[in-house]
Amino acid sequence: MSERETWATRAGFILAAVGSAVGLGNIWQFPFKTAQFGGASFLVVYLIAVFGIGLPAILAEFVIGRRAKLNAVSAFGNLGYRQWRFVGALGLFTGFWILSYYSVVGGWVIRYIWGSATGAYFTDSAAYFGAVSAGLDAVALHAVFMFLCIFIVALGIEDGIEKATKVMVPSIVVILLGLAAYGTTLSGAGAGYDYFLSPDFGALMSNIGDIVPFAVGQAFFSLSLGMGAMITYASYIDGEDSLVADGSTIVVLNTFVGVLAGFVVFPLLFAQGIDPNTSGPGAVFVSIAGAFANIPAGRAVGVVFFLVVLIAALSSAISLLEVVTSYIIDNYDVGRAPTATAIGVGLFLLGLPSAFDTAWLGWFDTLAYQLLLPVSVLLVLVFVGWILGGEALSEVMKGSSLGDGFGTTWLWMVRVVVILAVLGTLALGIQTLFLGSEPAIVPPL
Template identity: 75%
Template sequence: MTERETWATRAGFIVAAVGSAVGLGNIWQFPFKTAQFGGASFLIVYIVAALGIGLPAILAEFVIGRKANLNTISAFEKLGYKEWRVVGAIGLFTGFWILSYYSVVGGWVLRYIGGSLTGAYFAAPAEYFGQVSAGMEALALHAVFMALVVGIVAAGIEDGIEKATKLMVPSIVVILAALAVFAFTLPGASAGYAYFLSPDFNALSENFAEIVPFAVGQAFFSLSLGMGAMITYASYIDGDQSLFGDGITIVFLNSFVGILAGLVVLPLLFAQGIDPNTSGAGAVFISVAGAFGDIPGGQIIGFVFFAVVLIAALSSAISLLEVVVSWAIDNYDVSRPQMAIGLGGTIFLLGVPSAIDSAWLGWFDTLAYQLLLPLSVLGILVFAAWVYGAPAIDELMKGSGLGEGVGLTWLWLARTLVIVAVVATLALGLQTLFLGESPAIVPPL
């Protein structure tokens, strides 16, 4: 077995974990799900979910990963609970599943970077999206995006993932902040701020059961929870750094970037007179893209916007591929580059249906949100809080400088309120999955 790599610095781990969290979940999914589910009403539930459920869950993953220093499946066996490897396997499969269609969306972003410079989508954005979102061109760009991901992961932890994310994450924040300032100057943008930041509590109470599974699922998706990514990244920590401090930093920065993306997308929609409730995935790929054609310097603004979306997509995608590569190199005597190429190619093949027909992409995404993510997070929480218990507190408090009461509070929350919330989310998600009508990822054109 190859000697295990580690992060070069604590900052490297934090930035890589933030990069895993800050991805398409923030810039693509977050604005359009916010638009679909009532703006500020969705935002409130999301923030509560990120802090109240996401933070305890991410700490549980960190504890497992750092204590075991192994991949998301083998970690459970090393901790002495071989039968719980199934939880790690669910997480690994979830990340594998999500990356297969995530890469297809990454391919769309590549196409829109070029389309921005030429203004190809300005005249008829819906038709343009219909042409590039499915078919052979989408398949080819899916392959290009996966090749970029494979190249970064093949270079290793310190030389590949850490160096790449140290460049990517600050770039995302700076560019989004600049775009948010630009959106603020547009006439009519104030209506977007009102929709995004002023909650309608009557609408929230009426649609609570519909909003909750998607808001909690969004928190899981955007924090890279339940995908094995945070267990895997924590397994490369070499030292007694504060997991509690790192977790708070990652949740805060991730939520900040999602809100920042909303402050770009929603004011832009309202400034162009576009109804956010009908935008769907088109909030980025149709509505916002089309709006660039109506503003001064739209070609440059569009290029910059989709460039930051690409950076975010890559920073998350490399973490998902690393989950399966980490498992492979921990268990088989094969080099990292070989594993990255072989597993990346397999994920590409799984994504072929999503590239050829976007209805498949919608089905893959719905299954991930409603079933795989909450099921995986539930298994991790039950293990960390109820099965592992006291040693989990010891690992969490190591290097934190905090009193034991903080660890006991985390354990109590994870054992009770958080697990109840995840079970309720899973139940509502299953109800939507099998009895309801899930929102389409790609709207009818």
């Protein structure tokens, strides 16, 4: 078996992890989830959740990956707990399941780049989405998106994923900054900023029970937790740099991109008098596309916006493909390129029902985000907090200048606070599954 790859630079690892976290959820789901739960009120709770709960959780996954230096499944056995390998297997399966339909949504984004350039959706954005979101065209673009993922992952860690994300992540930030600056020139944009940044604390307290579970769920999902991605990426770290510093940087950058997306989306919607709380299956595409149809230079702005969404989608998708690819390479004597290709073909086939019918995509999405992901995150936290315990504490403090008090606080946060938060999210997800609430089409990744 060939020597295992590592990141060429520390910055490469950080940008790859940020790329994994920064996906469709940051550009699409975060702004529209914010709208669904009252604008700035949701933003306040989300920020608390992502730093108070998401950061401890991402460190837990990093601990497993760097300490074991193996894929998300084999890592548990290498740490001496083979009976816990099922946790890694669940994460691997969850990532595979999600990427199968995530690729379909990625195909939609490719179509919307072309639709923006030609103005194809300007006449009736709702009818346009209905025409392109399912059928043979959706299948073809699903194949294109999956091919792009396979190509990048097949090149390897240093030459493929690291080099790609070093271009992708800065590009996402630069383009969003440009779009946000453009938003300030739109008449009526001020109302969008007020909605996004001025919380109504009275309304927040009266709806806190509804807001908290979704804010916590969005924090986990937007950080790409529970899919084996962060365990796998951390396994390629060659050295003992501070996981706390790296994890904090990743969480800050990921959150910054999500908030920056809000500074793009809300001015665009309010400038055109579009109600931001009209989300539903596919409405995130319909609403923003409708805004582009009526603003100056709408075609150019639409192309740029959907381009950044495509880059974000790809940066997340390659991390999910790498999770499964890494497992095969670590355990079987096969090459990276054929492995990535074979897995990509399997993902394409699994995604066909979602490409032919958005109802299937909604079902796949609901099962993943209401059940598979919360269970996977919960089991990782239980393992790190209550099984690995002292070993996890020792690993998280390597390379850190923080005192032992920080490590102890982190461990007990994982053991109690974060686990309880995930249990609450899981309970809500199970309730949604059995009560038959309408699933969201665009996945919060």
